[in-house]
Amino acid sequence: MPDRPARRIVILGGGTGGTLVANRLRRTYGDETSITVIDRDDAHVYQPGLLFMPFGLAEPSEIVRSRRAQLHSGIDFRLAEVDRVELDERIVRLADDTEVGYDVLVIATGASLQPEETEGLDGAEWGRSIHTFYSLAGASALRPALESFASGRLVVNIVEMPIKCPVAPLEFCFLADWQLRRRGVRDDVEITFVTPLDAAFTKPVASERLGGLIGDKGIRMETEFSTGRVDGPGRRLLSWDEREVPFDLLVTIPAHGGAAYVGRSAGLGDDLGFVPADPHTLQSKAQANVFVIGDASNVPTSKAGSVTHFEGETIVENVGLFLEGEAPVASYDGHANCFIETGFHKALLIDFDYEVEPQPGRYPEPHLGPLSLLGESRLNHLAKLAFQPLYWHVLLQGHDVPGISSHFHPHGRGAAEQLLGGQP
């Protein structure tokens, strides 16, 4: 075995990306590498579960586990706050001023919520009439507020893109509609979805389908609304172009940015704190020995767990190639898929990549499914629920989910059929 010292791989962040990359690297390269994962806490949150918490459909105890416990033996876990990365010195400087040297650095610190970026958002009404479900504390606090809400204006607002899981705000609207109907108070509540986009979603065909569902459920939609400030006491959202949307209960998705240390690390991030990376190799633009996985990067696909999972394979291969002195492979194609809960025990599923937008069809097997793309079904909902154990036991452990490829396969979808049908 190797006569050279173990190569030092440091992974910042012990969430979805950091954990699955650490475990894959450990399994692939064994003692040829030393792997250190650094995170500031030991609470790994299954983030898709946050959507369900306000509706009493998930409990914190079910969706939070120890970060350390998800890492295979032989991987070092350090609880520490990162102060900054010093790229030229190949050092991570911790808040207590200790240095951690690396040969390869993997950035996996995700996106952070920045309510302070919006004037008036995190004022006195935060936690009272203004809530978010994008954090564990927020989702917990929203539950009683929603349960006691029986009449008035419920506004669900995306302050600004990009956000994690761009479909979650829509799912929240659908689940709120369902819960209010079950409680018999739906007619007394007006639900409005307020988005900076010009449609329900970022991609045209999916937008049309989702827009149809929104209409069917009696949810109002305010598009191209770029939130400028929030008048908490007056309970109004105000756009930069001086439109206003009044609310009694605001569920906001605050602006996102990268982790704070990115901004303190010269040359690492962009002005929002995301780390520019090659969209296909996931190598950072800053340095060849720095790779970026998941929400932390600026690559143009959804900030979603599925993306992080599919990126894992590419990162692990490219870390190995880098250590061998070889060029990285451009194998990541932007593949993303997301279940969209639509209430009433149903969900739909979308699957797309950098080039091909979500289309109707079947997944993962063309024509056979069993899951339907862009169509509501009970099976999709059950699949979404079934995913959580797979997350902990398969995905984080660094295994592939059976039947689910990292790469996007357009076969069996509407677009592909049109193409095969002879359209250029």
Next chain:
Amino acid sequence: MTTTRLAGTTVEVDAEGFLTDPAQWNEQIAAEIASANGIEPLTDRHWQVIRFMRETYLQTGSAPSIRSLGKTSGVPIKELYALFPKGPAKLAAKIGGIPKPRGCI
């Protein structure tokens, strides 16, 4: 993808009227797109934003988001909306001859 005539030259545009090749752009084209979108004339402040958008796109391969513009273009967000009503990032990109910002995915 279709072609259209702008300022006396033929350029390629997408379904929403964004130029697909930034190299086909020039200042006369910018003025014509601006005018078609209700912005006339283009002032120095407009140009500051348009040039910033183009430079950022040509350097990084993606257009800046509105928050990013507000932080780094030297023009505050409030004014961006006054200069380019409704969607400053989108409209400035269109006038600047670069693809629609993909910040929204």
